[in-house]
Amino acid sequence: MMSAFLATIAAAVAPWMPHLVVVPVVLPLVAAALLLVIGEGRRGWLVAGSLTATATTLAVAIALVAWVDAKGATPAIAVYLPANWDVPFGIVLVADRLSALMLAVTAGVAVCALVFAVARWQRAGVYFHPLFQLQVMGINGAFLTADLFNLFVFVEVMLTASYALLLHGSGRSRVQASLHYIAINLVASALFLLGVAMIYGISGTLGMADVAQKLPAIPAHDRGLLYAGAALLGIALLTKAAVWPLNFWLVPAYSVAAAPVAAIFVLLTKVGFYAILRLWTLFLAPHGDSAARFGADALVLGGLATIAIAAVVMIVSRNVRRLAALAAMMSTGTLVAVLGFGSAELLGGALYYLLGSTLAVATLFLLADLVERARERGTDATADEDIAEPPPFSFDGRGVTGHVNLDDEEAALIGRPIPIALAFLGLTFIVCVLLIAGVPPLAGFLAKFTMLAALVGRDGDAVSLLRWAVVVVMIASSLVALLVLVRTGARYFWAPQGRAAPRLAVIECLPIGGLVAAVVWITVAAGPMLRYTTVAAEHVLDASEYVQAVARTRAVPSPTHDSRPGGGAVR
Amino acid sequence: MEILLSIAIGVLGACGVWLVLRPRTFQVLMGLSLLSYAVNLFLFSMGSLSIGHEPIVAPGRTADLAHYTDPMVQALVLTAIVIGFATTALFLVVLLALRGLSDSDHVDGEADPS
Numbered sequence: 054m055m056s057a058f059l060a061t062i063a064a065a066v067a068p069w070m071p072h073l074v075v076v077p078v079v080l081p082l083v084a085a086a087l088l089l090v091i092g093e094g095r096r097g098w099l100v101a102g103s104l105t106a107t108a109t110t111l112a113v114a115i116a117l118v119a120w121v122d123a124k125g126a127t128p129a130i131a132v133y134l135p136a137n138w139d140v141p142f143g144i145v146l147v148a149d150r151l152s153a154l155m156l157a158v159t160a161g162v163a164v165c166a167l168v169f170a171v172a173r174w175q176r177a178g179v180y181f182h183p184l185f186q187l188q189v190m191g192i193n194g195a196f197l198t199a200d201l202f203n204l205f206v207f208v209e210v211m212l213t214a215s216y217a218l219l220l221h222g223s224g225r226s227r228v229q230a231s232l233h234y235i236a237i238n239l240v241a242s243a244l245f246l247l248g249v250a251m252i253y254g255i256s257g258t259l260g261m262a263d264v265a266q267k268l269p270a271i272p273a274h275d276r277g278l279l280y281a282g283a284a285l286l287g288i289a290l291l292t293k294a295a296v297w298p299l300n301f302w303l304v305p306a307y308s309v310a311a312a313p314v315a316a317i318f319v320l321l322t323k324v325g326f327y328a329i330l331r332l333w334t335l336f337l338a339p340h341g342d343s344a345a346r347f348g349a350d351a352l353v354l355g356g357l358a359t360i361a362i363a364a365v366v367m368i369v370s371r372n373v374r375r376l377a378a379l380a381a382m383m384s385t386g387t388l389v390a391v392l393g394f395g396s397a398e399l400l401g402g403a404l405y406y407l408l409g410s411t412l413a414v415a416t417l418f419l420l421a422d423l424v425e426r427a428r429e430r431g432t433d434a435t436a437d438e439d440i441a442e443p444p445p446f447s448f449d450g451r452g453v454t455g456h457v458n459l460d461d462e463e464a465a466l467i468g469r470p471i472p473i474a475l476a477f478l479g480l481t482f483i484v485c486v487l488l489i490a491g492v493p494p495l496a497g498f499l500a501k502f503t504m505l506a507a508l509v510g511r512d513g514d515a516v517s518l519l520r521w522a523v524v525v526v527m528i529a530s531s532l533v534a535l536l537v538l539v540r541t542g543a544r545y546f547w548a549p550q551g552r553a554a555p556r557l558a559v560i561e562c563l564p565i566g567g568l569v570a571a572v573v574w575i576t577v578a579a580g581p582m583l584r585y586t587t588v589a590a591e592h593v594l595d596a597s598e599y600v601q602a603v604a605r606t607r608a609v610p611s612p613t614h615d616s617r618p619g620g621g622a623v624r
Numbered sequence: 625m626e627i628l629l630s631i632a633i634g635v636l637g638a639c640g641v642w643l644v645l646r647p648r649t650f651q652v653l654m655g656l657s658l659l660s661y662a663v664n665l666f667l668f669s670m671g672s673l674s675i676g677h678e679p680i681v682a683p684g685r686t687a688d689l690a691h692y693t694d695p696m697v698q699a700l701v702l703t704a705i706v707i708g709f710a711t712t713a714l715f716l717v718v719l720l721a722l723r724g725l726s727d728s729d730h731v732d733g734e735a736d737p738s
Contacts, residue, residue: 202700202703206703206707209707209711212711213707213710213711213714216711216714216718217714220718220721223721225722225725225726225733228718228721228722228725229722229725229726229732229733231718232649232715232718232719232722232731233731235711235714235715235718236644236652236656236715236731239656239659239660239708239711239712239715240644240656240659242707242711243656243659243660243662243663246663246667246704247663247666247667249667249700250663250666250667250670250697250700251670253670253696253697253700254670259696
């Protein structure tokens, strides 16, 4: 039924291809401009405009997924020339399976974060809606572009919007986190530019597909320069993806950001991962006697260290937002570590894991906001719980004084209804825990199981030490995440502190419910999803189709004359 | 000319890195600016270094790098300057906001130890 539905969409949008590819970039940009014109005074119009634009972006992203998926196993790549210049000269936007998937995840999280923001957060500062649209535009552009410098520009658009969104709501902690965040990202951007410059210096072109075509012709004595440029790009992108040791900015920044902002920020680390995956597979074909691409071990080890550090820091964290930030870090660490092996089966599982974990971490950020607000209503909130609370795993009886029902008066507790708001929070929290820790029956487990199965391989395969290390770290980190999150959940939802039931607005529960429903759907549709992600992974790892699809695209001839500077000269 | 340019990039880059690592917000800002100058010069040097050549094709001269300079890097540098200028301005605003909120120009907002 699902595939028939997707096929119907694909057939419906086919006449508009490839023009549909540019919509996820242009629509948020136009929306942002219009929202600026509407002004802060007319809140109703702002909300309506912002929601319409984001929902349309989601619809377009789903249409793109349907279109690329409709071709079955054959590569479906939509190439769009925004300025209608011929390929090596103009900017190119490309939507393949991976890009379309990332667009859909982005749009889904964006819609939920926006609905959540409408309840309260949009009033915490000015220009939330235009900035949010620009943020979505930057992320979408980074996923679509096939031009190295254009990637830099879109990443900068995304980051500049994120600087302003991080400041949304103001306050000392946000301003201070923002200062560090901006400084680190400016340095990373400088490295990004250095890398782009070196690649341009070697290959004389900036189109990703064009660079990939020209690189085999590079003389051996220049390969060092290529590796240096690629390494500089890698450092910049690993900083954005928050891989150890370039990740110390993440937890302070993400844990103070307003909840809907933090939810959309989860996508920023995924942009880093996506860009590494795309450039790594395009630029660094296996060379010489080594079967692995340049830097494969560095990616695996960096990812492993990221998972390990995130798990260790989780143990000493109690604040839900900080835990969510660490879960985001753990998720990217897993993705980067698995990426390093360059196997399609493994990467397919990783992309499926990306779906589930992104939605879960975004939900957790939204949930954390509600949970903390409920806590603040009941008790005197402490500014920094990690300091004010006793160390973890110490049962010093905190909160167990007074009327506590341990054994004797058990009857009094039976039949006492749990407030529905608390039940909602608790249940969605459990869903997040199951996903992040990778416990059955949800998508987190299926994804981790797929990755572990691919890591260990079939009977008789020799499994390298590095693969075993990844297996061990992944399982151990799941265990730690499970322990820590269950502990936190028990403390927030079960602790008998006699506080008032949280008061939730329906509009705040709606996006959380939507994200949970999406996760459940991903779990139910695991078969088709895994097929999709595995095919996507195969086509990313073997970049030749991507390169050829871009290379054979021709500019549309002008209806009146053929004297454009680029179009006429190139045949 | 190559030597001169590489010395300039090196000095700017070194000063930038040193300043970025300083504890005062204004020093960090200056460091970031110097770093971006170094990067822009580097970007420039990746095209063709030449004196007295222009990037626009003139009639009667063959269109190759012996007669012209590479226009691509100039466009890139221009974009990089604009983006760098905007983000530096934003950093300046955040710097002033933190200074107003914490009464200190330390990057961590701490009081002066001296």
